[in-house]
Amino acid sequence: MRKNIIAGNWKMNKTFDEASELSRLIARDYADCTSVDIVLCPSFTSIKAVSDIVSETQIQIGAQNFSHEDDGAFTGEISYTMLKDLFVKYVILGHSERREFFGETDDLINKKLIKALDKNLKPIVCVGESLNERENGVTKDIIKNQIDSCLLNIPSEKFSEIIIAYEPVWAIGTGKTATAEQAQDVHSFIRQRINDQFGSDAANIVRIQYGGSMKASNAKELLTQPDIDGGLIGGASLDAQSFGEIVKIAIG
Numbered sequence: 001m002r003k004n005i006i007a008g009n010w011k012m013n014k015t016f017d018e019a020s021e022l023s024r025l026i027a028r029d030y031a032d033c034t035s036v037d038i039v040l041c042p043s044f045t046s047i048k049a050v051s052d053i054v055s056e057t058q059i060q061i062g063a064q065n066f067s068h069e070d071d072g073a074f075t076g077e078i079s080y081t082m083l084k085d086l087f088v089k090y091v092i093l094g095h096s097e098r099r100e101f102f103g104e105t106d107d108l109i110n111k112k113l114i115k116a117l118d119k120n121l122k123p124i125v126c127v128g129e130s131l132n133e134r135e136n137g138v139t140k141d142i143i144k145n146q147i148d149s150c151l152l153n154i155p156s157e158k159f160s161e162i163i164i165a166y167e168p169v170w171a172i173g174t175g176k177t178a179t180a181e182q183a184q185d186v187h188s189f190i191r192q193r194i195n196d197q198f199g200s201d202a203a204n205i206v207r208i209q210y211g212g213s214m215k216a217s218n219a220k221e222l223l224t225q226p227d228i229d230g231g232l233i234g235g236a237s238l239d240a241q242s243f244g245e246i247v248k249i250a251i252g
C-alpha cells in the first residue's frame, strides 16, 4: 500500500510573515498526521521560518528547486547543503513553470535528480503535456519521453525515494482539472513505463501525485484512483483551510 503524499507548492507567493502564519495554521491541525505525508514547499526566503515552525511535527519541508552543482560561482542558485542545513527533505524538480519560463530541460532535470538522490533529498519529478500536445493526441509520447529522459540511469532501488508528479500543463492554475479518468489513464501509463524500464518493484513502490487545479471539490475522485498517490497542490495550498480539506480527504 502506497502512502498518499500531499505537497503544497506555494510558488512565488507569501512573504516571511504570511508563510509563517500559513504553516502555523497547518501545523495546528495536522502536526501529528502520519497516515498521509504532508510536505510544504515555501519560497527559499521562508524555508527557515516554516522549517522552525514544523520542526516538532510530522510535516516535512520541500524546496521548489535546487542546483545540481555542489557550491561555487553560481549566482542566484541554491545548493543541497543549504537546503539540508534547514532540514529540507524534498525538492520539486522540473516543474512545468521551470521548464517553460526558465528553460529547464529533461537533461538538466536528470542531473538534479541524480544529485538529489545522492544527497538524500526526496525528488518530486514533474512531467506533463501541454494543451496543444493533448489535442494532437501525443500526450503519452510526451510523457514517455519525459519519464525516460528525466529518469535516465536511476537505479531501480531508488524508486522508494522518488515521487513523480503528473501535472498536465493545461490544468495548472487554470481551474481546469483533468478528469479522474484522464489522470488515472496517464498515471497507469507512467507506472507501466517504470515497470518496463525499472522492474515491478520500482513500479509498485513509486508514488505518483496528480497536480493541476486539485482542490477539495475534486480531490476525492482523483485520490481514489488506483494509481494516484497524492497531490501537488498550487493555488489551493495557499489557504490553510482549503489545503487542510484536501489533506483530510487524502487521510480518508
Ligand code: PGA
Pocket (backbone or CB within 6 Å): 009, 167, 171, 172, 173, 174, 211, 212, 213, 214, 232, 233, 234, 235, 236
Ligand atoms: P495548481 O498548481 O494547483 O495551482 O494548478 C499545481 C502546481 O503547479 O504544482
